[in-house]
Amino acid sequence: MDQPLLEINDLTKIFGKGLDQQKSQVVALQHFSAEIAGTPAKIVTIAGESGSGKSTLANSILGFMKCTFGTIHFKGQDVSKFTKEEIFRYRREVQAVFQDPYSVYNPFYCVGHIFDIAFNNFHLASNDQDRRDLTEEALNLVGLKGEEVLSKYPHQLSGGQLQRLMIARAYMLKPSLIIADEPVSMIDVSLRAMILEIMVKLKKEYGISFIYITHDFSTAYQISDEMYLLYHGMTVEKGDTVKIINNPQHPYTKKLIASIPTIEEKWEGNIEISDTSVSAQSELLPPPLFTEVEPLHWAVLTESN
Amino acid sequence: MTSKVLDVKKLSVAYDTSLKTIQAVKGISFTINQGETLGLIGESGSGKTTTAMAILRLLQKPGRITSGEVILNNSTDLLTLSERELRKVRWTELALVTQGSMNSLNPTMRINKQIADGILAHREKQNRDELEEYIGNLLKMVGLPERVFSQYPHELSGGMKQRVCIAMAASLNPSLLIADEPTSALDVITQRIVAQTLMDIKERLNMSLLVIGHDIGLMAQLADRVAVMIDGVIVETGALQEVLTSPQHLYTQILVDAMPSIKRKKSLTSIDEQTRQKISKSLLKPFEVKEVTQGHWVAITQ
Numbered sequence: 001m002d003q004p005l006l007e008i009n010d011l012t013k014i015f016g017k018g019l020d021q022q023k024s025q026v027v028a029l030q031h032f033s034a035e036i037a038g039t040p041a042k043i044v045t046i047a048g049e050s051g052s053g054k055s056t057l058a059n060s061i062l063g064f065m066k067c068t069f070g071t072i073h074f075k076g077q078d079v080s081k082f083t084k085e086e087i088f089r090y091r092r093e094v095q096a097v098f099q100d101p102y103s104v105y106n107p108f109y110c111v112g113h114i115f116d117i118a119f120n121n122f123h124l125a126s127n128d129q130d131r132r133d134l135t136e137e138a139l140n141l142v143g144l145k146g147e148e149v150l151s152k153y154p155h156q157l158s159g160g161q162l163q164r165l166m167i168a169r170a171y172m173l174k175p176s177l178i179i180a181d182e183p184v185s186m187i188d189v190s191l192r193a194m195i196l197e198i199m200v201k202l203k204k205e206y207g208i209s210f211i212y213i214t215h216d217f218s219t220a221y222q223i224s225d226e227m228y229l230l231y232h233g234m235t236v237e238k239g240d241t242v243k244i245i246n247n248p249q250h251p252y253t254k255k256l257i258a259s260i261p262t263i264e265e266k267w268e269g270n271i272e273i274s275d276t277s278v279s280a281q282s283e284l285l286p287p288p289l290f291t292e293v294e295p296l297h298w299a300v301l302t303e304s305n
Numbered sequence: 306m307t308s309k310v311l312d313v314k315k316l317s318v319a320y321d322t323s324l325k326t327i328q329a330v331k332g333i334s335f336t337i338n339q340g341e342t343l344g345l346i347g348e349s350g351s352g353k354t355t356t357a358m359a360i361l362r363l364l365q366k367p368g369r370i371t372s373g374e375v376i377l378n379n380s381t382d383l384l385t386l387s388e389r390e391l392r393k394v395r396w397t398e399l400a401l402v403t404q405g406s407m408n409s410l411n412p413t414m415r416i417n418k419q420i421a422d423g424i425l426a427h428r429e430k431q432n433r434d435e436l437e438e439y440i441g442n443l444l445k446m447v448g449l450p451e452r453v454f455s456q457y458p459h460e461l462s463g464g465m466k467q468r469v470c471i472a473m474a475a476s477l478n479p480s481l482l483i484a485d486e487p488t489s490a491l492d493v494i495t496q497r498i499v500a501q502t503l504m505d506i507k508e509r510l511n512m513s514l515l516v517i518g519h520d521i522g523l524m525a526q527l528a529d530r531v532a533v534m535i536d537g538v539i540v541e542t543g544a545l546q547e548v549l550t551s552p553q554h555l556y557t558q559i560l561v562d563a564m565p566s567i568k569r570k571k572s573l574t575s576i577d578e579q580t581r582q583k584i585s586k587s588l589l590k591p592f593e594v595k596e597v598t599q600g601h602w603v604a605i606t607q
Contacts, residue, residue, distance in 0.1 A: 049492035049493060049494070050492055143577070188348040188349055188519065189348065189519060189520075189521070189560060189563050189564060190348060190559055190560055190563045190575055190576040190581075191575055191576060192563060192565075192573070192575065193563050193565075193573035193574055193575035194575040194577070196565075196573060197573070197575070215492065215493065216565075217493075217567055218522075218564075218565035218566055218567045219565045221565065221566070221567045221570070222565045222566075222570060222571070222573060242570075245567050255494055256493055256494060257567065258497075259493045259494045259496065259497035260493055260522070260567055261496075261497070261500075261520065261522035261523040261525060261526045262522050262525065262566055262567060262568055263521055263522055263525040263549050263561070263564055263566070264566060264568045264569075265568075266525070266526060267497065267501075267526055270501050270505075271494070271497060271498065271501070
């Protein structure tokens, strides 16, 4: 078998007490293990509600924060032991698209500025003509035209357009993996599909894998191949997206899927209101034990099953 | 015949800027019947919140109502009331819950005190024990445990705070509750619980509900009838099932097709710039509104 593109092993992040011993610790992510294959490219969903550890995971992979323990291997190499040059290469191969397209652009510059930075950082083109060609190619891919958008300021464009520009910029660097952290949750419904389609196209035609971080199961269902479901930092179900959504096993997954409003049918009855205020996970639990429910579908089964 | 709780007639709202006047709401009309839930669907910038604020006369400057009538309970035109008369109607006849309602709770006040505040502002002095019992019942009605009564907002989760706000809104038994994106900032399970609470309290108090939002899935759960809004215009209204299964206006069709589902895989469509502009352009010209089937109205635009 081919070496996986990204291999995450037992990744755990504990936000500590620091000097204040009175404060309780928060276990944001625990014992997260995953393998993301590079060939063929896959869209892997990390799903969960707020506080489940999704963004902690994204930030760890992107190297924005150090984990308490656990390892991330990129193409077989330990990310934490990278040399300066390797970090530079990793930064190019792993790109990110964030939730809020309005806040990633500097309002004082035209949006074309983010392309200039990319060119300067990574020396992508030797002359201006190459620059223009590369930019134009990337923009066409996301359905935009250079002369229409590049010299605009961020406030003159819609959220959907800004987000597509971000994807075009990421594509231009020819990455092998894009971390998309809630890329469509701030985009209007009628424009969402366009962004999702671009993701699918990049996967199919250009072999770029995605880690798609979301709380929206319906879009995950439409585009992703595999899914990891997080609950309080712990993986409770993983495997084939369609299988998990059609046949959820963990009580939390069941409740979650039953709560998604669809246009096809009305909610059945009422769900029980649990009388708990949100409390963060403060204890490190033993690693989850997965049971294979069906081929390509694993879940942590609790006693109530 | 069912009585109309709210009858909005040709309501227009404009925002004045230094360069030009922007028409945010362009002469829209709709009604809400007694006990009915109307879902007002629209994307960002469609004018849905502006509509709600105009109905409540809570528009902030530079927004102003340029024309129209908003008739409550077949009698009063809200737009002609003086501030003083308006005060009497607010909260007793019309109540509001918004996405950010939960953040408007006073952090230094216990929940019971905050709810009592609203009640006392509109009603005469009441017996303390009775008032406390009444508030306790309200909290029970929205499914909150007794301890919430004397807790502070920071001790509650977002969903619980939002339910406190629903209890507050219902405290004077209004005839119409306007819920503007009531669950948008909440997680999926919490969203369902809050939505459930809304439906439940509406049934119990026999209120009417105007729900505003962009999530058609959620609308499909809550509304009896829906109105689809874009560029300050309502392009389609009708019974929920009817609009979802046979949308007539191009924009409604796109919205319904763009809605991802967990029931079946489908190729999602989205609106491209040309189509969006074409729709906007077509809405600038005067258009007719046609009744396709009974109660299902569509704007005929070219």
